Amino acid sequence: MAxxxxxxxxxxxxxxxxxFPAVAEASHRVVKEAKEAGVWIFGAGIERQxxxxxxxxxxVTDGPFPETKAVVGGFSIIEVPTREDxxxxxxxxxxxxxxxxxxxxxxxxxxx
Numbered sequence: 001m002a003x004x005x006x007x008x009x010x011x012x013x014x015x016x017x018x019x020f021p022a023v024a025e026a027s028h029r030v031v032k033e034a035k036e037a038g039v040w041i042f043g044a045g046i047e048r049q050x051x052x053x054x055x056x057x058x059x060v061t062d063g064p065f066p067e068t069k070a071v072v073g074g075f076s077i078i079e080v081p082t083r084e085d086x087x088x089x090x091x092x093x094x095x096x097x098x099x100x101x102x103x104x105x106x107x108x109x110x111x112x
Contacts, residue, residue: 003041003079003106004086010048010073012099019098026096034078034089043076077106 015023034040051071053061076093080086083105090101 001079001081002083002086002108003077004083004090005075005077005104005106006043006086006090006093006101007072007075007104008094008097008099008101010046010071012073013097015098023096023098027093030089030092030096031076033092034076039078039080039085039089041077041079043074045074046072048073 013023031040031043050062053063055061074097076089078086078089080089083103086103086105090103094101
């Protein structure tokens with residue numbers, strides 16, 4: 001089975017603040033269903049903050065900033081048999097979160 005990263009950009013959850021409880025409930029319901037289906041590995045929202053980039057020489061620079069679309073706002077990691085399964089779960093997450101989701105396969109670790 002393959003693992004997939006399903007993620008969304010910070011700021012893409014663009015809905016009225018009063019809708020947040022309903023979105024949170026819908027999102028938690030999808031996570032519960034993924035856990036019950038045995039496909040859930042891990043997921044979380046990411047605090048809105050300045051990121052730090054650490055270079056190979058240890059140099060630390062700022063960026064990307066939350067104001068840009070290049071910052072991950074949250075993610076899920078699932079393990080499913082096919083990419084099509086990952087896309088179906090991403091569609092369910094997108095509907096619950098009310099924002100588009102990006103899907104990427106995680107490289108296989110031969111030691112795991």
